Amino acid sequence: MKTVGIIAEFNPFHNGHAYLIEKARELTNADHVIVVMSGNFVQRGAPAFMDKFTRTAIALENNVDLVLELPVCYSMSSAAYFATGAVATLDKLNVVDYLCFGCENDNLDLLNLIADIIIDEDECYSEALQSYLKTGMSFSRSRENAIIKSLSLRGVNMSSDELSLIISSPNSILAIEYIISIRKSGSKMVPVPIKRLDKGYHSSDLDGHFASASAIRKLFGGKSIFTFNNVKETLSDIVPANCMELLENEYKKTYPIVSDDFSPLVGNELIKARYNNTETNNLFDITDDLANRISNLSGSYEAFDSFVNTCNSSIFTSSRISRILFYLLFNYTKDDYFTFKDEGYVYYFRVLGFNKAHNSLLTEIKTNSDIPLITKISNAFSVLSENGKRMLSINMMADEIYRLVSIDKYNFSIPKEQQYGVIIKDE
Amino acid sequence: MKTVGIIAEFNPFHNGHAYLIEKARELTNADHVIVVMSGNFVQRGAPAFMDKFTRTAIALENNVDLVLELPVCYSMSSAAYFATGAVATLDKLNVVDYLCFGCENDNLDLLNLIADIIIDEDECYSEALQSYLKTGMSFSRSRENAIIKSLSLRGVNMSSDELSLIISSPNSILAIEYIISIRKSGSKMVPVPIKRLDKGYHSSDLDGHFASASAIRKLFGGKSIFTFNNVKETLSDIVPANCMELLENEYKKTYPIVSDDFSPLVGNELIKARYNNTETNNLFDITDDLANRISNLSGSYEAFDSFVNTCNSSIFTSSRISRILFYLLFNYTKDDYFTFKDEGYVYYFRVLGFNKAHNSLLTEIKTNSDIPLITKISNAFSVLSENGKRMLSINMMADEIYRLVSIDKYNFSIPKEQQYGVIIKDE
Numbered sequence: 001m002k003t004v005g006i007i008a009e010f011n012p013f014h015n016g017h018a019y020l021i022e023k024a025r026e027l028t029n030a031d032h033v034i035v036v037m038s039g040n041f042v043q044r045g046a047p048a049f050m051d052k053f054t055r056t057a058i059a060l061e062n063n064v065d066l067v068l069e070l071p072v073c074y075s076m077s078s079a080a081y082f083a084t085g086a087v088a089t090l091d092k093l094n095v096v097d098y099l100c101f102g103c104e105n106d107n108l109d110l111l112n113l114i115a116d117i118i119i120d121e122d123e124c125y126s127e128a129l130q131s132y133l134k135t136g137m138s139f140s141r142s143r144e145n146a147i148i149k150s151l152s153l154r155g156v157n158m159s160s161d162e163l164s165l166i167i168s169s170p171n172s173i174l175a176i177e178y179i180i181s182i183r184k185s186g187s188k189m190v191p192v193p194i195k196r197l198d199k200g201y202h203s204s205d206l207d208g209h210f211a212s213a214s215a216i217r218k219l220f221g222g223k224s225i226f227t228f229n230n231v232k233e234t235l236s237d238i239v240p241a242n243c244m245e246l247l248e249n250e251y252k253k254t255y256p257i258v259s260d261d262f263s264p265l266v267g268n269e270l271i272k273a274r275y276n277n278t279e280t281n282n283l284f285d286i287t288d289d290l291a292n293r294i295s296n297l298s299g300s301y302e303a304f305d306s307f308v309n310t311c312n313s314s315i316f317t318s319s320r321i322s323r324i325l326f327y328l329l330f331n332y333t334k335d336d337y338f339t340f341k342d343e344g345y346v347y348y349f350r351v352l353g354f355n356k357a358h359n360s361l362l363t364e365i366k367t368n369s370d371i372p373l374i375t376k377i378s379n380a381f382s383v384l385s386e387n388g389k390r391m392l393s394i395n396m397m398a399d400e401i402y403r404l405v406s407i408d409k410y411n412f413s414i415p416k417e418q419q420y421g422v423i424i425k426d427e
Numbered sequence: 428m429k430t431v432g433i434i435a436e437f438n439p440f441h442n443g444h445a446y447l448i449e450k451a452r453e454l455t456n457a458d459h460v461i462v463v464m465s466g467n468f469v470q471r472g473a474p475a476f477m478d479k480f481t482r483t484a485i486a487l488e489n490n491v492d493l494v495l496e497l498p499v500c501y502s503m504s505s506a507a508y509f510a511t512g513a514v515a516t517l518d519k520l521n522v523v524d525y526l527c528f529g530c531e532n533d534n535l536d537l538l539n540l541i542a543d544i545i546i547d548e549d550e551c552y553s554e555a556l557q558s559y560l561k562t563g564m565s566f567s568r569s570r571e572n573a574i575i576k577s578l579s580l581r582g583v584n585m586s587s588d589e590l591s592l593i594i595s596s597p598n599s600i601l602a603i604e605y606i607i608s609i610r611k612s613g614s615k616m617v618p619v620p621i622k623r624l625d626k627g628y629h630s631s632d633l634d635g636h637f638a639s640a641s642a643i644r645k646l647f648g649g650k651s652i653f654t655f656n657n658v659k660e661t662l663s664d665i666v667p668a669n670c671m672e673l674l675e676n677e678y679k680k681t682y683p684i685v686s687d688d689f690s691p692l693v694g695n696e697l698i699k700a701r702y703n704n705t706e707t708n709n710l711f712d713i714t715d716d717l718a719n720r721i722s723n724l725s726g727s728y729e730a731f732d733s734f735v736n737t738c739n740s741s742i743f744t745s746s747r748i749s750r751i752l753f754y755l756l757f758n759y760t761k762d763d764y765f766t767f768k769d770e771g772y773v774y775y776f777r778v779l780g781f782n783k784a785h786n787s788l789l790t791e792i793k794t795n796s797d798i799p800l801i802t803k804i805s806n807a808f809s810v811l812s813e814n815g816k817r818m819l820s821i822n823m824m825a826d827e828i829y830r831l832v833s834i835d836k837y838n839f840s841i842p843k844e845q846q847y848g849v850i851i852k853d854e
Contacts, residue, residue, distance in 0.1 A: 260835075263831065263834075263835050264691070264692055264828070264831045264832050264835045265691055265692060265695055267827075267828075267831040268692055268695070268756075268828055268831065271824055271827045271828060271831075272758075272824070275820050275823070275824050299843070301831070302831070302834050302840060303834065303835065329695075393702050396702070397698055397699070397702050400694075400698045401691070401694075401695055401698060404690065404691045404694040404695065404698075404728070404729070405691050407690075407729050407730065408687075408690050408691045408730065413729060416726070
């Protein structure tokens, strides 16, 4: 029995995701597909466009056999932390043979070489990285340039434009981080890059069979859209037909949810921090400089997105600032992260959904891993350590806030986190 | 030079308020009218329907010469605390001769007698109060019944139905509390009740020249209203003509604001209190029982109003629960209140607006009172004691949150609290 793991957001699910799942099965000849999926908050520091239960239901319809939730502590963090948490989750299941991921480039040798450069901190790379950072360039851009420099010294026969294209796309950055995480953790999972057919991450192109998730989100955000019918035709070309009914049913009941729906909530935290002189430099992934910057500008806060635009700079990206504003809302601290890291990153596997035909996979996980599989939130706290409870609490707080924002936006009541069972697909 | 004080919410301003101001001038022959007006949060535990600056501008158009803000610590509290704070504010100006208030009944002897019964805690009243409370009746209802019992023993020649009508209306309750506060503080202000011509507090009747503020708020809340034109004709009968343009301009820019606009914010506080095991029994005006009740029910929270309905009981009124939910949002504690009380309730007079023709009134206040007049928020902190700063901070936090909620609701940018100057009417 072979199992392949995929790390995903499905925010929302589209034909590119369906292709990835199909290819992953085909290339690895796997019997089971497990997806570790971001919960209600995603990597670029935003609420998920669509809640995790809807996305799980769609994934199960599209040949995913088991969906586990990537805790918010990792799902909404920069590429390296995201990859570390997600790879650790798949690895500790002790049943996953392959990790498949979409990538602009499926040259595993090249990806491995780049991972080597970063892990080994080769001299040329390290020096170049430092010198780019000193110019005030952001970390990700500095790293990209340092990698290109180091690759060209090693005689990689590609133009720096070509390399830049491969290295700088968000998917490639994640792909490299997955490989680094596998290598660093000593995982036996085999990385399998799959060349993406869909449009790039940032593409807003909606023509043809493949479109990026961000293009789909944009489609819903257009001011002229008042009914689902306005997007129905375009959408049916770029998402699997089996999603359409669910997407139509849930529209303006549970989605779309966007960052600005959290504007007063995040603003309230900034107001409180200001009046109570709360230290914010203990939040995860913040520096003293960034804490000061946010604090100094917080008086001008009116709404989430515009404030992020006010705060960002060549050093501090919009995504990073967005994430930190949510960490402030959830009070996710450096101490939290380093405790989790010290204890191996993973305290539980939260099952969001599974295909009953692959029930044996759950049994196999229970046999192979000591880490508890959580199928019912209300029972979870009794089996977790203090730090495990803390990780779950941050997630549940985030989920409860997401739910209230959704109810407030659409005036549509949805079950509480504790009332959702696992979504079971029974063919 | 005579000055009359009025305590008001003007939420929103209507012909009944204009009548009260006119009568107050007429009965007292006063040269100046000062209004102590609730800021952005009102007595029944709700955000003001219309922000304080708009209400100030309207008041100045309607023969109010000076508008001072009643701090949120008093403006959003039960009748006794509300009255104490407002009367102390007027009294400490050291320029106010009369306190005029609207009341279902303008029999000052009767109002004084009721105040006597309460202040002196006459035996019959105290025993009756205790026995009603023991039946599980709310405090206000128990007190009303005890007063009626005590009055009838003193031979007050009115049916208990008539008395109940006089005592139980929110305006009469406040009237009695004003008299009690004047008496207890030893103020020299002379109470002047003015019989209300407008419809009762809770009346939703919109016929004729007078309507209650709640009826007007309801008019705007109707689901069928999409443009100001729908309410224009009805409104022009019940509010002064000089408001109409401002009301039309501000509609769906800064008002209406309702409790449910604060749903996610208050829900977020309840979620945090639950996950962090925060003590909530130190909030102002809460009992351990009520803290437990709110905490136990908080898991079912979806929106503000529905949660208040879930929590209320014969003992704990909706208004009280609403207020406490906002105290939780602003972190206004028992300690805060008792510190303020110990220090005499009033740290500053915040000027919201004045009529330039009555400039001399400001000079007179500066001459007669040691308490600073605040006309510019940014300068205020330097002249206040620690506890004065705390009172102003609670108010400013509340204002900043109100502003963010308003911007979020109408996507219309409004100045920050610090950017508003005093509104000056220059005829």
